[in-house]
Amino acid sequence: MSDKNIDDAISWYIKMRPVYKNLANKVESIIREVLTNSGASYYTITSRAKEIESFTIKANKEKYKNPQQEIKDLAGIRVITYVKSEVNNCCELIKPLFELDHFHSVDKTKELGNDKVGYRSIHYVAKLTEDRLSLPEYQIFKDMGFEIQVRTILEHAWADISHDRNYKFNGVLPPDNDIERRFSLAAATLELVDREFDNLAREIVVYGHEVVDKVNKDELNIEINTTSLSNYLDLKFKPFIDREIVEPTFNNKSKEIIDELNAYGVSNLSDLELIIKENTEKFIYERTNFLGLLRDIMMLNNITLYFEKAWSNNWTGIEKNMVKYYVSRGINMSEIIDKYDLSEDEDDDEEDYDFFLDEEEVG
CATH class of the missing domain: 3.30.460.10 (Beta Polymerase, domain 2)
Structure with a gap:
């Protein structure tokens, strides 16, 4: 040309x-x-x-x-x-x-x-x-x-x-020092790793299907891990997920929440089912995700146990709407907030915040 x-x-x-x-x-x-x-x-x-x-x-x-x-x-x-x-x-x-x-x-x-x-x-x-x-x-x-x-x-x-x-x-x-041969070996190793990741992903999917099948049959003696927990919550809270009230994610903190569940005394799905039973609505008071939902489940079931065993200062601060809802469920939030120094967010109005706490006494 x-x-x-x-x-x-x-x-x-x-x-x-x-x-x-x-x-x-x-x-x-x-x-x-x-x-x-x-x-x-x-x-x-x-x-x-x-x-x-x-x-x-x-x-x-x-x-x-x-x-x-x-x-x-x-x-x-x-x-x-x-x-x-x-x-x-x-x-x-x-x-x-x-x-x-x-x-x-x-x-x-x-x-x-x-x-x-x-x-x-x-x-x-x-x-x-x-x-x-x-x-x-x-x-x-x-x-x-x-x-x-x-x-x-x-x-x-x-x-x-x-x-x-x-x-x-x-x-x-x-060609010196077998560079070309070692380069080919590196390529082969990368391909093997790629295949193994694919196989592992497939096995996790199969395991997830097995969990769903067992949950549908009420066979809940399944150890809690990210896959089993996610599939269980997907089924248990499906109506709320479909309505986009619950986002089916752990906010990249599945290990943290599983550690909290284990410390709380929940190590398999049957333990969690004993807490939730059919009262799913009880644990939903605002838009949330699996991370927040599981913390609400533990706290609404036994808030003292949660803070003594599971909390470990993993989060701080407590929102007004959360305080209001917990008070409506008969929980003494003043004591919890004072004991664990759960100060409100900086932009929360202190008087409004105290008002929600006062509802405990009114109720």
Whole structure:
């Protein structure tokens, strides 16, 4: 290709790059919406238009006679999942959304074969469907293609380390000291770890299904852990979760709340069921999550036991609405607040706060 053709290609891409960036953003939004609404698990979704410098380097390669038509990743979208099974699930959801170019799409894992290790990722080359292109906001993208990559976190780490042209591992590695062999061993180890994470994730899912089955049968002699506790609460408080009164998360503190439950004397689901029974409404007085809900369950059942055995100063301060509700349940909040120095939030009005405490005496 002559220098003039290269210059023309670069000028064309400089002009078109904002459109490709817009296309990448649109496709990212489509994929994100579908994966999120379907409940698919993924780590992150990103998009970009190829940088001018990257386009220039690629366009100069001998194999590209017409860079404008032959370079397929001018708009790129990357979906990163936690484990391999999630890659497969995301791919099944993504494929029907677009018109795929099967000739240029590739599964890098299959390209490696069974006797090699290295870069692994699924690449789809695609265009928007005719149905979508018929909408006014998408008509500008007619005949424009994009590439979608789907890979795990560990595959992504390997790709970044081994393919970044500015890093030490790019290109042909020196043969001294078995560097190339050790690099291959590192790739194989990463692949084994990726597979093991996938297997562990599958086993946790299977265990979760077993917990649900046992809970439905009232077989609750199950040790409390994050999975068993989450599945039990999902079923027990389903009406409140469906109404978005209870958020089914532990706020990244599942270990902390399980430690509190164990200190309180609750080590399996049957212990927790004895406290809750069918009185789920009793423990709901405001929007909350599993972390707050479990603390309310313990405190409303026996607040003295909770603070003596489980609290361990894991949280401080107590809100007015919490005080009011606990007082309405006949709990002496003045004594608890004084004994454990549970000072109110700084923006709480002290007189209003004391008023809620006074309701104990009025009641």
